[in-house]
Amino acid sequence: MNDKFELPPRRRLPDEIRQRMRTRVWEGLGEPDQRPRWTVTVRGRAPIAVAAAVVVLVAGGVTLLQSVQGGGGQPTAGGQATTTRPSQQLGPLLVPGVAQSAVDKCQAVAFAQTTPGDYAEPDRWRPRFSVSLPGREVAVFDAAGPVFCELTRTTVTVSPAVAAPQVLDVSAPASAARVTSLFQTANHTLAGTVDSQVTGLELGLANADGSNGVLGRAALMDGVFVANLPLSERGAAQGGRLLLSATTPTGTLTGSGPVPDGRVWQGTTVDVWPSGDSDPTSRRNQLDRCLDRALVNGLPGTDAEGWQPGARVGSAADQEGVLVAHRDDGQLVACALADQHGAELQLATRIFAPDRTANPDVPVTAVDLSWRFLTVWGAVGPRVARVELVGENTTATGEVVDGTFAVQLAGVTDAAGWETRNVLRAFDAAGNLLYEGTPVIRR
Structure with missing residues (x-):
């Protein structure tokens, strides 16, 4: 009875089991409009409301994370007694x-x-x-x-x-x-x-x-x-x-x-880039800074291992840019860029993962709609070399890098029916149309 007990070695779940778990969880969440809202507070920007629960695979288990109070962390109407x-x-x-x-x-x-x-x-x-x-x-x-x-x-x-x-x-x-x-x-x-x-x-x-x-x-x-x-x-x-x-x-x-003023006692801060490149606007450095902030902010389900930078759009200082990152296990995240630097990491909680049996070139898409831009990003098949987002009055050409894409269209409003008024197209290297459809696909 005094023999030393040793735990078995930790092993990664097979990809097919991980995918099956994800699928079961998403099926249980119901339709997108019926899912609880999770608010991510982004420093220096308005809170982002994500119409989905966050699914995190941790040590072989599934964790659902969602808010239990109203957005913004403000007190509810009518006032409350002190609660700590x-x-x-x-x-x-x-x-x-x-x-x-x-x-x-x-x-x-x-x-x-x-x-x-x-x-x-x-x-x-x-x-x-x-x-x-x-x-x-x-x-x-x-x-x-x-x-x-x-x-x-x-x-x-x-x-x-x-x-x-x-x-x-x-x-x-x-x-x-x-x-x-x-x-x-x-x-x-x-x-x-x-x-x-x-x-x-x-x-x-x-x-x-x-x-x-x-x-x-x-x-x-x-x-x-x-x-x-x-x-x-x-x-x-x-x-x-x-x-x-x-x-x-x-x-x-x-x-x-x-609360004390958050602008004092800052000390001296120096950038230390793991890449060895001193340019803070390089894709690698933007992604590293983005992952850094995600870890600091405790964003669930993120780590710094294995991510590679992909497509980027809107990197100019006056745009709401996005840098897509991917990993060998198929996961995608997006970095919101501000002032050409990596700002915050957004979990891809509402990615559309289509059945590609009929058409392997259907993009995997996620959509961000702000008051100025419609940004569509995600993954594309190996034949896709170019993407376009066609609006009512203009067409924007995006970027395709390492199986990821990002494209941004200005002047899109959130009026009813915007999903059907904007079309996403994918082309091969010769210019042949591989896919044409709405950037948001309702399930």
């Missing part, structure tokens, strides 16, 4: 020490971007601990005071050499709840110091009236904390509230206050 849900999960993983590769990257950024003497000499940087947060690592050093360094796959951000500390006003009744912010990034990292007698710290956000509050555990060691807190989603402009719960030897202290 305590954290039900383990906090961020904290590991004593900092990897040497992280030390090298952080110091390179710090000493390349500042006036000599602003930071303590490199040999005085004492690694304290590292914290794993979604899509990133945060290294903490003691260098004549705390120094924080956030590392994602494509960026390194170091806290200011001369910090502008701000005490977070949470109206707590004791000095033990005094929390000072020293470092805040666009990737939802908030770090700083707290009274040394605090043994546990939770931070969170709520609506202006205190409703929909959620607390999350911060990583804490010897009075220095690192937290994952998306301040930009419910910041001062939205009238959000910052929540705090601090555990001390004498009890738990709670409080709330205004």
Whole structure:
């Protein structure tokens, strides 16, 4: 009975089983108009409402993710009493020490971007601990005071050499709840110091009236904390509230206050491209940045492995561009481009996967309709060399790359019947028409 029990090796589900699971799940979701709506909040852009649940295959299981409240995270009409849900999960993983590769990257950024003497000499940087947060690592050093360094796959951000500390006003009744912010990034990292007698710290956000509050555990060691807190989603402009719960030897202290300004304490950020190409507008770098942000934002079902850039359309600064990415297992995602840089990853939740028995050249399509553009993207068969999107008054030629396509048409409104007024065409290299039909195919 004392023999060591070993788990069997982890194996990937066969593709045919994965596809069968997906098909069964989609069949159970019913017609598109009857499916629940899932809202994805995109930084700097309006929320995107996706008329489908998100299906994620995780370790051989199927997870359905959908929202349970109204869009936008705003309080419901009529007001609500203050409601705060305590954290039900383990906090961020904290590991004593900092990897040497992280030390090298952080110091390179710090000493390349500042006036000599602003930071303590490199040999005085004492690694304290590292914290794993979604899509990133945060290294903490003691260098004549705390120094924080956030590392994602494509960026390194170091806290200011001369910090502008701000005490977070949470109206707590004791000095033990005094929390000072020293470092805040666009990737939802908030770090700083707290009274040394605090043994546990939770931070969170709520609506202006205190409703929909959620607390999350911060990583804490010897009075220095690192937290994952998306301040930009419910910041001062939205009238959000910052929540705090601090555990001390004498009890738990709670409080709330205004959300701090998300534009300060940013530190110095440097791009670090895995591709080795320094051009941020290259397809590879746009995709890497897009995956980076998806991981940071905890977008379900995404990882950074195996994705290759495909077709791209609307990459000019004045357009709502899309970069399609594909993987060997047939999965597709799209990157929404803003200012020619990778913005956010969109899960392909409403892709039309046709039966190609009769015509193998029927495209697999997804559609995005904004107030300015109709964008159609997806996958095409190996014979397709060119795609066109034909509107009422104009025709747009798209791009075909590695079995993916993207095409964009300006001036399309969302008036009733727009699906039938716009036609998608696919051609071979000789110009022969292989497919002609509506870009949205109702099932």
